[in-house]
Amino acid sequence: MKLFRSKQANSLTELVKACQKQDHQAQVQLYERYKGRLMGICLRYARTEAEAEDIFQEGILKIFDRIGDLKKPESVDSWVKTVMIRYAIDYYNQVTKGQKQLISTDYIETEWESDDYQNLFSKLHTEVLLETINELPEGYRMVINLYFVDGYSHAEIAQLLGISEGTSRSQLLRGRNLLIKKLDLKGVKQHEKF
Amino acid sequence: MKNSNHELNKALRKFLQHSLGNHAVAPKPAVDAAILKALQQKQLDQERSKQRRKRIGTAGLALLLVLFILPLTWTVMQRSTPFLNQENTITRKVIERSPVRPEAMPNSSRSLSEQNVSSSSNDNTLTASRSARHAKRSVAQTLEKLPEIVTAKVSAKPYSIAVPAGKSGQNERSAPERFASSHNQPQKIRVINNRSTYQTATLVTNKQSTPPVAPPVVINQGSSLPVAYVSSAEETLVGTTDSLLSDPVEELTLLNPIVLPTLTHLQIASTFRTIQPLSRPYQAKSRRQRTVIEETNGLHWLLNVVPLTTRQRVILLPNSEARVQDVRFSSQLNQSAGYKLTVGAEKKGFQVMLSYTQLQMRSTYAYSTDRYVVEENKNQYSIKRLGTPATTALSIQLAGVVVRKQLVINNPVLGRLFANVGLEYARSLESAPQQFLFASASVGKLIELAQGTTLCIGPYVDYSFNKLQPVEQLQIRPYQAGLSFSIRLKQPTH
Structure with a gap:
């Protein structure tokens, strides 16, 4: 994954080592480096922007708490992302999981023609896509984010969310269909606007 | 043509990763x-x-x-x-x-030895003139006691004691060492007159060990008596005329046996003796040992009143809808005061009581909003999140059962003391009762008011194992602290 690829591996290693020594300047530098992308992750996993900010703040502090445990400084990109995702999942497990899952009535086995989704995807803007994902019920949103965006397997998702692999698969299927349906609606609207 | 789920997932993954994988949003300032x-x-x-x-x-x-x-x-x-x-x-x-005591010594010898002792004890640097004076006096006294024949032979020519080699200062150091190692074996001193005839004198010491072979000391006519040999603290020469009389070779026994060199030891011993008193810890220990844990027998009735002040530990629960900030507790006594009444009985240190507790708690906090205030203070900016203020006021009445163990300690210094630990199970007197389990502890002093009536007074603390949840985002764990007044009445025995 090219998400957090560092341009200067040597300086990044030094930066991480300085952070491990609790150097405040290095901490600020590292924060400035990753804040945008980490906030993007939080926005995907949170329901609201306020919740995303909370997750972001706590997650960043957790990253600096645990950076001493990082054995390979060169892999800090993926490590930072993983810590933030895991914290977002923890937050979900602690806070929002207990709430009732919105049972979607939109679950219909949909069959798509080959060009349908290609056309649909090409019409969507990122902000709209993010907004649509956030509108999904909690469980679906989590699984879609983990599987489609962050590339986790069903086994990993099951472990992270404390569910079975079968649940993960079924939630992904339902979430995907709901997402496409919502995107379809938004894409059309978006298309009509332009 | 229809796509399989797999292909759709693949396409969606590709699209979403492309769109959201690198999606970055700058957080708010x-x-x-x-x-x-x-x-x-x-x-x-x-x-x-x-x-x-x-x-x-x-x-x-x-x-x-x-x-x-x-x-x-x-x-x-x-x-x-x-x-x-x-x-x-x-x-x-x-x-x-x-065998030789100062009072048994002749006047001349005693004065010399006393002088030597005092000199060695006060100052090691003995002046040469003083020692020489003593030495001359001793020689003169010895000569007075000599028989006429010897005197006639010897006094015709002035006597002198020759120093074998070296300066007098060196002899001051070397001579005592040599004499210290020599003992009852007489040491030969050769007396030289003008006719070059050698006369030996006997130097008597009182040491007991075997002496090494000492070189003879030559006494030469015309020279003065060396200071070192006479000023030594260990030895004193005393003339023994008897030996001279019996010796036909004009031998001279000049000086008496020396006094024991015991003063150094005495001084050290007396110095160390001042460090000796070490019995304080033993005294403290014995005092400590006298502290007794009393065994209380018989039945006692108890009445206990504890004015309390309530403290709280607030736990903020994460909530996506609202975030709580600026939690504060009331410092006013009328908003944080309470009391506890207990009545019961005690036997063999175990107390069982019924309790009634009234508690008040008040805390203020704010729900965070999305509004911020930037404050400037000496070119430093601080950002404060604004919140909507809210207050939680709780007034709880509890009734329960207390079980405690009391220890009474009789200390000779502090008097009679007590220590209490116990557990309390209580329920709130509300329509929806809540259960509490408290651990309590108290220490203090027992004051005998009258025959069989004791006042127990001391600090008291309560710890709650349960938490209250007045609102969704807050959990409160109450603590109480106060001063316990307890009356203990002994059941009269018939």
């Missing part, structure tokens, strides 16, 4: 400021804790050193004191058994 502030604060805390750890480490090291050195010193002193006492006793015995 307020979030930035909060995080940077938190990081800075964290670093400050770490530095403080590091300094605290360092200070604690230094103090601990010092304490360890003290703890190590004190017992060591104690042990050394404990071991050295009997040794010094023993040595002192031996010294005293030696003095008592010594």
